[in-house]
Amino acid sequence: MKVGIVGIGITSFGVHKEPFYNIAYEAAKKALEDAEMERHEIDNVVLGGYDVAVGRTISNMYTAPAAGGYLKDEIRVSDDAAYALALAYMRIKSGIFDVAMVLGYGHCSETPMELVELLSLDPFFHRDLGISYQMSYAMQSYAYRMRYGIDDETAAEVVVRARKRASKYEYAHVREEVTADEVLSSEMAIFPLRKLELPPWSDGCVALILAEETIAKRISSEPVWVEGLGWHTENYYLGSRDLAELFSTKKAAEKAYKMAGCDAKDVEAAEVMDLTPYHHLMALEALGFAASGRGKEVVESGFPVNSSGGALCTNAHGTTGLFLTASLALQIRDGRDRGIASAVSGYAAQNSIVTILGV
Amino acid sequence: MVLRIEAKWEIPYVHSAGEHATKFFEALKEKKILGVKCPKCKRVLVPPRAFCERCHVDTDEWVEVKDEGVVETVTINYARFTGLPDPPYAVGIVKLDGADTGMLAYLGGVDLSDWKKAHEKLKVGTRVKAVWKDKPEGRITDILYFKPVEE
Amino acid sequence: MKRVAVVGVGQTKFRTRRDDKTHPELTREAVSRALEHAGITMDDVDAFVFGTMDPFDGINCPDRWSSTAAGFGKPFMKISTGGTTGLTTGIAAYQHVASGLFDVVVAVCTQRVGENVDAQPVLNTAVDPIYERYSGVGAISVAAIQATVHMQKYGTTEEQMAWVSVKDHENALKNPYAHIQKRLSVEDVLSSPVVSSPLKLYECCPRSDGSVAVVFASGEKAEEIRDNPAWILAESSISDSYFVGDRPDLAVWDSLTIAGRRLYRLAGIDDPKKDIDVAELYSPFTIQEILELEALGFAEKGEGAGLAEEGVTFVDGDMPTNPSGGVLCTNPIGATGLVRLGEASLQVMGEASNQVDGAEVALAHAWGGTLQFHALMLVSSHKKLRR
Numbered sequence: 001m002k003v004g005i006v007g008i009g010i011t012s013f014g015v016h017k018e019p020f021y022n023i024a025y026e027a028a029k030k031a032l033e034d035a036e037m038e039r040h041e042i043d044n045v046v047l048g049g050y051d052v053a054v055g056r057t058i059s060n061m062y063t064a065p066a067a068g069g070y071l072k073d074e075i076r077v078s079d080d081a082a083y084a085l086a087l088a089y090m091r092i093k094s095g096i097f098d099v100a101m102v103l104g105y106g107h108c109s110e111t112p113m114e115l116v117e118l119l120s121l122d123p124f125f126h127r128d129l130g131i132s133y134q135m136s137y138a139m140q141s142y143a144y145r146m147r148y149g150i151d152d153e154t155a156a157e158v159v160v161r162a163r164k165r166a167s168k169y170e171y172a173h174v175r176e177e178v179t180a181d182e183v184l185s186s187e188m189a190i191f192p193l194r195k196l197e198l199p200p201w202s203d204g205c206v207a208l209i210l211a212e213e214t215i216a217k218r219i220s221s222e223p224v225w226v227e228g229l230g231w232h233t234e235n236y237y238l239g240s241r242d243l244a245e246l247f248s249t250k251k252a253a254e255k256a257y258k259m260a261g262c263d264a265k266d267v268e269a270a271e272v273m274d275l276t277p278y279h280h281l282m283a284l285e286a287l288g289f290a291a292s293g294r295g296k297e298v299v300e301s302g303f304p305v306n307s308s309g310g311a312l313c314t315n316a317h318g319t320t321g322l323f324l325t326a327s328l329a330l331q332i333r334d335g336r337d338r339g340i341a342s343a344v345s346g347y348a349a350q351n352s353i354v355t356i357l358g359v
Numbered sequence: 360m361v362l363r364i365e366a367k368w369e370i371p372y373v374h375s376a377g378e379h380a381t382k383f384f385e386a387l388k389e390k391k392i393l394g395v396k397c398p399k400c401k402r403v404l405v406p407p408r409a410f411c412e413r414c415h416v417d418t419d420e421w422v423e424v425k426d427e428g429v430v431e432t433v434t435i436n437y438a439r440f441t442g443l444p445d446p447p448y449a450v451g452i453v454k455l456d457g458a459d460t461g462m463l464a465y466l467g468g469v470d471l472s473d474w475k476k477a478h479e480k481l482k483v484g485t486r487v488k489a490v491w492k493d494k495p496e497g498r499i500t501d502i503l504y505f506k507p508v509e510e
Numbered sequence: 511m512k513r514v515a516v517v518g519v520g521q522t523k524f525r526t527r528r529d530d531k532t533h534p535e536l537t538r539e540a541v542s543r544a545l546e547h548a549g550i551t552m553d554d555v556d557a558f559v560f561g562t563m564d565p566f567d568g569i570n571c572p573d574r575w576s577s578t579a580a581g582f583g584k585p586f587m588k589i590s591t592g593g594t595t596g597l598t599t600g601i602a603a604y605q606h607v608a609s610g611l612f613d614v615v616v617a618v619c620t621q622r623v624g625e626n627v628d629a630q631p632v633l634n635t636a637v638d639p640i641y642e643r644y645s646g647v648g649a650i651s652v653a654a655i656q657a658t659v660h661m662q663k664y665g666t667t668e669e670q671m672a673w674v675s676v677k678d679h680e681n682a683l684k685n686p687y688a689h690i691q692k693r694l695s696v697e698d699v700l701s702s703p704v705v706s707s708p709l710k711l712y713e714c715c716p717r718s719d720g721s722v723a724v725v726f727a728s729g730e731k732a733e734e735i736r737d738n739p740a741w742i743l744a745e746s747s748i749s750d751s752y753f754v755g756d757r758p759d760l761a762v763w764d765s766l767t768i769a770g771r772r773l774y775r776l777a778g779i780d781d782p783k784k785d786i787d788v789a790e791l792y793s794p795f796t797i798q799e800i801l802e803l804e805a806l807g808f809a810e811k812g813e814g815a816g817l818a819e820e821g822v823t824f825v826d827g828d829m830p831t832n833p834s835g836g837v838l839c840t841n842p843i844g845a846t847g848l849v850r851l852g853e854a855s856l857q858v859m860g861e862a863s864n865q866v867d868g869a870e871v872a873l874a875h876a877w878g879g880t881l882q883f884h885a886l887m888l889v890s891s892h893k894k895l896r897r
Contacts, residue, residue: 018377021752022409029415039415045749051590052570055372057563058592061879064749065412071768074749074883075598078564078571078590087587087602094608095511096745111372119570122533123366229611233586236578255585259611346574351586361529366568405755412751432760434654435707450651451658452755461755474707483662 003092004216004223005329005357007035007209013173013314013323016203020054020107021062023205028067028103031207035219037099042209044097045069046088048081049105049318052116059105067103067207080104080273081206082321082343082353086229088210098215102208104323106316108201113317121347125237134198134275136238136348138190141278143243145192148293150278156183158277158299159196159312166309169327173202173314199275199315206322208329224332228262228340228356230255238348246279248352249286249342256354257288262338264288267356269304269331269339271324273311279349280310283342287354307331321345325355332357379409382421384497392489392502394458396420402459424457426489427508431461433481435474447471453487453505468506480507513729513893514607515739518548519852524689524720524840527624533572537620538579540721544616548725548735555725556612557585561599561619563844564590566626580618580723592878593792594747595619596722596847597885600874601745603726604887613728619845620721650714652754652880653795654706659761660797661708664812668708672699673818674796675712675838681825682835684864689718689840715794715841722848724855729893740855740889743871744776747885754880761812766805766877769884774807777888778895782807785895786888787869788830788857790850792876794837799823802875803831825864833857833864847876851887858891871895 009030045067060076077083081104088100117133166172186195216223232251274280281295308327321343328339338358345351394403395418397411433451452461469480487505495501520543558581560573573588589599603617682688702711732739748769779785793799804814823831834853854872856862874887
């Protein structure tokens, strides 16, 4: 039995004036309209997002009804909502449910996200050192850069391409194009990352409706099938890891390819959660598109990576990964046969989840 | 002997109420309570929200409800908790005249020192009316409390 | 549908504080015991599902640190749904196995409420900051408003509610992992100070530190692992609307009745009173056990209050409820639901510390939010309901 995406609802991303539960409702409504379905046809909701980031303990109290979950089965992953898609897949694949509303929410504009993330560190060994979330990604960037001799221009080129794609993608947050010179001359923010090499903090929601194969074929003439899933967690202690590789993504991708019965050469598009330009390259390597240190060759080849603009242009903490997955699903609808999406969470990409979609 | 580290979280948030709730708070400044009517199930929802959770449709028909209604339930808190008001204080759910849902609110105007006696005056079904701040600021606390009305 | 069973349960001793261990060390204690109970090793585990309620522990997403004891180097997923977290973590782990993607999955929940000097500020942030946060509603008040209505509508008495506490405290004396172990009389409960009227101190749960782990295995594996697995018959969960003022009648927990009906339908239960031998319910406040027994069909509306006083819910009664001592004696909030499942499983394995004679079918329940969520699981010593 296969599980397919039959409805896609993406809100605009940026700084919103409405509370996140109203935005969540908008995403769910869009997905239902897209699928030409009614709320009562959904038999469960699977949510993904963080509490402290949105300033509400048990934030699913708001998003469950917003997603259409009134008097329905409900569950939430407290991580990137790409995990919610994986859980929804399992709930359907097991035969327990037929149709799931997967909803991811991120709302970064109401609070300092760096402080929220700092509080995820243990209060003994790490928190007092003031290592911010982005600093952990900067440390990875530096380790990668030094091991493989990646230069400033390569990183700047990733940003230029990301912005160019985002400028053509209606849902992206930061859509102004930039030149390599502008990137290279922007101020040093967190060494080695310059200001224009950092992702924004965005508000926005994504809703996907997943259905069991027989129902999916009834509902949709163009279901996008979930072909592969893999997720993996690495050591929390940064000192115990090789920061120059995205090891969690690599392991997650191995599992996803195995489940889908394919490998990187069978994939026509990728969406990677590039919280830095270096992570763009590292992710491509971890997904098997290039050997370690040679991710830039994939960029230069013109292979379609991050048609959405990626996390460098849209980053609603809690649903960035699902935003990329949904963007990939739109590309599959538009004619690509198979694509892969990867998401990361935790300090220095401690956790990764990889999703393979196809026709 | 183990090391214990004290910590305190202070995370600033600026919460956006959104357009719907803002309208409700603006009305409070004039000592008016607004609800919205769901176009499908026709329930008047108080406090108002942008969508009906049951019907999953937008709500935009505004209805003014009375600042008077019926107690659906009540409790009086006698314990001290960080971040909550000084005890004793009563909270409950009041269904306002014209509304189909109850609203969480403070209840007062009654001696709370003996809970059993207080519950005799604040029963399920007791009619209550809002006591407003002299100068409402557009916050939920503009309604100081609901107090029993003499029948 | 694939058969899945619980094959191992591990708990830490629950206390107000566990100063001797860090978050991951506490997690490790529970996981090690669960693996030992199942007679398997970490190498046999395919994936972990972790549950906790952010941010009671003073660490946002403590799963990231705690995963060093439970799952790094493996697929790991974090669940958080409020008070139901423990049970929804179990439900997610069950679904991991039922999907066929994994054979052996460990659900683990760790919560350190004791490190939070006063948990109330955290609970306050669960209340909508726009409309409801400034109405002074604490966790206890939410249960107290249920009690007020139940007493007035059905004539439920303070003595009847006190009996629930007496029963749970009696049971906890037999459970080595229980937090509060103290015999109470009805008079003790009635003379304890009123916290949130009509609820008194001894009608309210403590805040506990601790961890619990439950091992799930696919049918074939389960039979290899042990002779007495606890087979999962069904699960169910539900979300009500967000606003507590929307509940049509606080004297009945109708959303639990709906979730219960779904569960019974899936498991083939006609009469819960006859078909279910023991229940582990999420009742941090006395009144809630009464409401839950009524909502789940163990008593008629308004008649649940007398069950403890009449001895029905005691361990040797007709409907033993919370033989572990329940949530009233141990409440590590986000882990509590998984303790319910662990205890229910041990009952049908015949290995519970306060064993109900001949228990074959056991119910685990949790609620969360401001009376918004419920989760339920049903386990049995048999693969299918046998009646």
